[in-house]
Amino acid sequence: MLDYIVVGLGLSGIAVSRNLEKRSKHFVVFEDNSQKSSLVAGGLFNPVILKRFTLAWNANEHMKIAIPFYKELEAKLQAKIVYPIEIYRKFFSAEEQNNWFEAADKPLLSEYLDTDLVKNINPCIPSEYSFGRVRQTGIIDTDVLISEYRNYLKNEDKIKFERFDYNDLQVNADSVSYKGISARKIIFCEGFGMQHNPFFNYLPLRGNKGEYLTIYSEELQLEEAVKSSVFIIPLGNNLYKVGATYNNQDKDPQPSKEAREELEKKLAKLISCKFEVVDQSAGIRPASKDRKPMLGRHPKHKNLYCCNGFGSRGVLISPTVSGQLIEFAENDVQLPPEIDLQRFNRKHFSA
Numbered sequence: 472m473l474d475y476i477v478v479g480l481g482l483s484g485i486a487v488s489r490n491l492e493k494r495s496k497h498f499v500v501f502e503d504n505s506q507k508s509s510l511v512a513g514g515l516f517n518p519v520i521l522k523r524f525t526l527a528w529n530a531n532e533h534m535k536i537a538i539p540f541y542k543e544l545e546a547k548l549q550a551k552i553v554y555p556i557e558i559y560r561k562f563f564s565a566e567e568q569n570n571w572f573e574a575a576d577k578p579l580l581s582e583y584l585d586t587d588l589v590k591n592i593n594p595c596i597p598s599e600y601s602f603g604r605v606r607q608t609g610i611i612d613t614d615v616l617i618s619e620y621r622n623y624l625k626n627e628d629k630i631k632f633e634r635f636d637y638n639d640l641q642v643n644a645d646s647v648s649y650k651g652i653s654a655r656k657i658i659f660c661e662g663f664g665m666q667h668n669p670f671f672n673y674l675p676l677r678g679n680k681g682e683y684l685t686i687y688s689e690e691l692q693l694e695e696a697v698k699s700s701v702f703i704i705p706l707g708n709n710l711y712k713v714g715a716t717y718n719n720q721d722k723d724p725q726p727s728k729e730a731r732e733e734l735e736k737k738l739a740k741l742i743s744c745k746f747e748v749v750d751q752s753a754g755i756r757p758a759s760k761d762r763k764p765m766l767g768r769h770p771k772h773k774n775l776y777c778c779n780g781f782g783s784r785g786v787l788i789s790p791t792v793s794g795q796l797i798e799f800a801e802n803d804v805q806l807p808p809e810i811d812l813q814r815f816n817r818k819h820f821s822a
């Protein structure tokens with residue numbers, strides 16, 4: 472009998488699987504390529520909320536765990552995954568500059584916010600009020616991470632590229648069975664695909680569509696990430712990612728004309744040089760109602776677990792909280808209440 476079945480191999484499933492591997496657990500993953508959130512993500516790790524200049528939820532703790540986690544994977548998979556890159560926040564007013572200085576005075580933020588403002592970063596990106604630099608930021612190449620980790624699991628015979636069909640799951644007293652595979656436990660990491668999961672679709676998963684453009688510009692010559700009304704993220708070879716959009720109404724996984732127009736318009740305001748759109752991608756962020764991850768054990772079925780709700784910052788958050796989930800599943804170490812899916816029990820499972 473296996474220890475675990477894992478359903479879904481986006482950022483959440485990868486973090487769960489690595490945490491299982493580190494504890495020498497035997498598992499198999501099911502992955503059907505139905506969701507693209509992790510694949511199309513900008514992959515940025517950034518501890519600061521750049522709208523308000525506040526620290527993202529538990530960001531210090533997550534930074535300490537996430538960066539070594541991806542570096543270790545980089546070494547294991549022998550693939551380049553982690554790219555340190557500075558983020559420059561364009562200011563729109565003197566008030567924003569003041570807010571930045573105030574934030575940089577706070578103990579938890581001081582190590583990330585540079586108080587030496589930068590007047591010019593690039594001739595194509597003028598800014599009347601300069602730029603603020605965020606330190607210790609970077610990009611995880613999620614495309615490479617996902618394809619390399621899938622290849623690795625394939626070579627280990629630990630992944631099945633097929634849809635997990637919930638109708639065929641048999642939940643027993645101390646195990647689960649699925650198409651001839653028995654395991655002690657199952658962990659669902661399907662992102663927005665969780666809406667089809669009859670065991671966990673009671674959880675308030677909202678879904679927020681995000682789209683990016685890939686542009687080509689010879690003139691831009693930008694090596695840093697820039698945050699203004701959109702992010703510009705350099706990809707190399709004169710290619711840049713531009714985005715992302717946020718849309719909690721549209722759940723169509725295909726790229727949309729509206730998003731392209733919105734992003735092109737914002738970019739044309741931000742940069743003064745020519746660019747050409749060469750690609751567009753879309754994914755549905757698995758956002759929760761209270762914007763916190765939703766992890767834990769099913770209230771009625773003790774062998775069923777869920778690791779979801781990474782509506783944003785999945786890169787930074789998933790390594791830490793998936794480790795906490797496995798500690799809970801294996802050793803009953805309680806999950807922090809703010810991420811434990813029990814917070815939704817009262818509404819759905821009152822006695």
Ligand SMILES: Cc1cc2nc3c(=O)[nH]c(=O)nc-3n(C[C@H](O)[C@H](O)[C@H](O)COP(=O)(O)OP(=O)(O)OC[C@H]3O[C@@H](n4cnc5c(N)ncnc54)[C@H](O)[C@@H]3O)c2cc1C
Pocket residue numbers: 478479480481482483484501502503504505506507508509510511512513514515516633634635636660661662663664665680681682683714715716753754755756757778779780781782783784785786787
């Ligand atoms: C445009 C955009 C930009 C973003 N930028 C960033 C960023 O810069 N930094 C950051 O940290 N986060 C970013 N995010 C958010 C980030 O992508 C998410 O936090 C993260 O990808 C969620 O990962 P996940 O594994 O939970 O879900 P997903 O990536 O959706 O993965 C779920 C996996 O489960 C599989 N699956 C689902 N159902 C089944 C089934 N029945 N059987 C088998 N397999 C199944 C799917 O195919 C998929 O591979 C962005 C998101 C978007 C859309």
